[in-house]
Amino acid sequence: METTTTYFAEAGRDNTAETFRVAKRRADELGIKTIIVSSTTGETGVVAADFFKGYCLIIVSHAFGFRAPNAFSMTEENRAKIQANGAVILHAPHVFAGIGRSVQRKFNTLQVDDIIANVFRVFCQGMKVIPETAMMAADAGLVRTDEEVIVIAGTNRGSDTAAVVKPANSKDFFDLKIREIICKPRP
Numbered sequence: 001m002e003t004t005t006t007y008f009a010e011a012g013r014d015n016t017a018e019t020f021r022v023a024k025r026r027a028d029e030l031g032i033k034t035i036i037v038s039s040t041t042g043e044t045g046v047v048a049a050d051f052f053k054g055y056c057l058i059i060v061s062h063a064f065g066f067r068a069p070n071a072f073s074m075t076e077e078n079r080a081k082i083q084a085n086g087a088v089i090l091h092a093p094h095v096f097a098g099i100g101r102s103v104q105r106k107f108n109t110l111q112v113d114d115i116i117a118n119v120f121r122v123f124c125q126g127m128k129v130i131p132e133t134a135m136m137a138a139d140a141g142l143v144r145t146d147e148e149v150i151v152i153a154g155t156n157r158g159s160d161t162a163a164v165v166k167p168a169n170s171k172d173f174f175d176l177k178i179r180e181i182i183c184k185p186r187p
Contacts, residue, residue: 020159
């Protein structure tokens with residue numbers, strides 16, 4: 001099989017439209033109907049919900065209380081717009097953070113999940129978020145672990161990384177497969 005990978009000169013939100021375009025093209029070529037998009041404030045989620053109409057779209061965001069106690073990172077306005085377009089929103093703990101992050105903060109020591117996350121960041125920030133959000137969606141029962149999905153993530157705001165992924169539940173992390181890198185920033 002031969003396919004192309006798009007590389008962006010810079011990371012960031014300026015690549016969102018092209019990331020969505022190449023991800024949608026690859027989803028259509030492979031017959032994939034499930035798209036996972038990371039979005040913290042919901043800004044990227046709103047754009048994705050409009051762009052990926054007709055797909056099973058899952059917007060994955062931070063867990064309740066991630067940025068501040070008793071608060072969501074996603075605005076209510078963006079949440080309403082995303083849901084109005086038929087997308088599902090998942091707020092869940094980061095697979096590579098969870099309890100390990102608490103231990104790391106308390107005892108100033110690296111945890112296995114920190115090491116795994118940093119290995120993925122060698123590729124780019126989005127490559128860390130891609131397997132993480134795929135497992136978060138699988139753990140929530142929103143995607144199957146025996147079907148490929150397209151996962152889209154980014155650096156800070158917007159989207160700049162996309163991949164074809166066979167998800168796994170977090171307890172089965174090593175069963176997760178990143179089958180193709182569709183696009184990413186070139187560090």
